[in-house]
Amino acid sequence: MKLAQYIAILLLFQAASFPALAKETKSLPEKAAVVNGVVISQKELAKEMEFHLQRISRQGLQLSKEQMAELKNKVLENLIDREILYQESQKTGIKVDKNKIDEELSVIKKRFPSVDEYKNALSTMKISEDDIKKQIKKKLAIDELVDIKIARKIVVTDKETKIYYDANPDLFKQPEQVRASHILIKVEAGADQQKKAQAMQKIKEIQKKLKDGQDFAVLAKKYSEDKGSSANGGDLGYFTRGQMVKPFEDAAFAMKPDEVSDIVETQFGYHLIKVYGKKPGKVMAYGEVKDLLTERMRQEKTQEEAVKYIAELKKDAKIKKYL
Numbered sequence: 536m537k538l539a540q541y542i543a544i545l546l547l548f549q550a551a552s553f554p555a556l557a558k559e560t561k562s563l564p565e566k567a568a569v570v571n572g573v574v575i576s577q578k579e580l581a582k583e584m585e586f587h588l589q590r591i592s593r594q595g596l597q598l599s600k601e602q603m604a605e606l607k608n609k610v611l612e613n614l615i616d617r618e619i620l621y622q623e624s625q626k627t628g629i630k631v632d633k634n635k636i637d638e639e640l641s642v643i644k645k646r647f648p649s650v651d652e653y654k655n656a657l658s659t660m661k662i663s664e665d666d667i668k669k670q671i672k673k674k675l676a677i678d679e680l681v682d683i684k685i686a687r688k689i690v691v692t693d694k695e696t697k698i699y700y701d702a703n704p705d706l707f708k709q710p711e712q713v714r715a716s717h718i719l720i721k722v723e724a725g726a727d728q729q730k731k732a733q734a735m736q737k738i739k740e741i742q743k744k745l746k747d748g749q750d751f752a753v754l755a756k757k758y759s760e761d762k763g764s765s766a767n768g769g770d771l772g773y774f775t776r777g778q779m780v781k782p783f784e785d786a787a788f789a790m791k792p793d794e795v796s797d798i799v800e801t802q803f804g805y806h807l808i809k810v811y812g813k814k815p816g817k818v819m820a821y822g823e824v825k826d827l828l829t830e831r832m833r834q835e836k837t838q839e840e841a842v843k844y845i846a847e848l849k850k851d852a853k854i855k856k857y858l
Contacts, residue, residue, distance in 0.1 A: 567611055568856045570618040575611070582660070583610045611858060619848050621673045624680040631675045639671045640664070685840045691832045693825070700821050700828060707819045710776065714812040715787045716769035718754060719761040722804035738798055738805040745795055751809045760804070773814065783808070 567580040587606060591598065598606065647653040657663065700707065720738045722731055741758050745751060752768025759765040776784055786799045787808055796808040 566857045568615055568854065570615055571622060571853050573618055573622070575614050575618060579614060580607070580611055583614060608858065611856060615854060615856075616845050616849075617673070617677065619845060619852055620677045620680060623848055624676040627680060627683070629676050629679045629683075631672045631679075635675055636668055636671050639675065640668060643667065681837070681841060685844060686833075686837050689833050689836045689840070691829050691836065696825055696828045696832060697821060699832065700824065704818065707824055709814075709817050709819050711788070711816040712773040712775050712814040713787050713790075713810055714773045715771055715790075715808050715810045716751060716755060717761065717764065717771065717783075717809070718751070718759040718769055718807045719803060720758070720805045721760045724802070734805055735798075738807065742798065742807055745807065751795065751807075769809070770811075773812070 565576055566574050567577045568575040584607060587610060588598075644650070644653050647656065657667075718738070718741055720734045720741070722734045726734075737758070741754055744754055752770070755765055755769030759769050761769070764771055771779075774784075776788065778784070779787070780801045780803070782799055782801045783806060786796045786806075787810055790796060790808070790810040792810055792812055794810055796806070799806045799808060
């Protein structure tokens with residue numbers, strides 16, 4: 536298990552509502568577990584489950600009853616681990632600065648397009664801003680505990696990173712990349728021939744404007760129906776093969792910088808693509824990745840030690856589960 540599973544508290548904002556799960560929870564006992572006298576409620580467990588189920592749903596997966604039960608057990612175990620860590624942080628005397636809590640809350644609020652959408656999220660999840668502050672306080676306390684007890688003691692030597700680099704050459708291969716922009720006219724799945732013809736006519740009109748010398752980025756901002764990129768002139772940044780749907784990437788990787796494609800059809804609709812740059816594939820040198828590798832190995836060691844640390848704390852804890 537990764538350390539993030541133990542200290543990631545702010546999951547409430549990442550979950551969508553699961554009415555069926557909420558109804559099921561009403562009929563369950565209040566307690567999901569008790570850790571040294573502190574109750575982990577069924578409500579907490581349900582909200583955590585919502586986050587994981589939403590991620591699974593986005594991947595198009597469905598869980599069997601056995602898999603659902605296994606997931607629920609793991610989620611509860613993570614909640615127990617977090618509570619164990621928080622209790623230990625309080626025993627250690629860790630105090631969280633109010634300003635740091637406010638800073639974290641500000642970061643969360645900025646993830647929402649507006650204050651109203653932030654408030655709507657709170658309302659939908661039936662939580663208050665005070666609830667969020669309490670969760671932030673717990674997260675920061677746990678972060679500090681892990682830093683004091685584990686992270687500060689972790690050492691990664693140059694010898695270790697070099698051995699790892701030499702033993703895993705495939706990890707440091709950087710595939711060919713292309714930077715492209717596009718203009719999209721959407722065609723919904725199952726659209727009839729008339730709607731397809733209308734979309735084709737729109738993209739052909741835009742194509743004519745490009746051939747007449749109009750700027751690609753300006754036209755993308757004005758006409759592209761890809762909301763994620765249109766504001767940036769259609770810019771998708773650099774990407775590798777496998778990140779875009781195949782017809783799109785095939786066209787992009789076959790082009791030269793400053794070329795504009797013919798009309799490309801994908802499952803999303805009709806595209807015009809402009810390539811701005813290309814980076815050939817290469818193996819990154821040790822010097823390029825040394826710092827990142829050191830940090831990655833430090834995190835891995837921290838995670839491994841955190842698992843051991845929690846296991847030791849749990850030996851002396853009184854834990855009762857009610858699943």
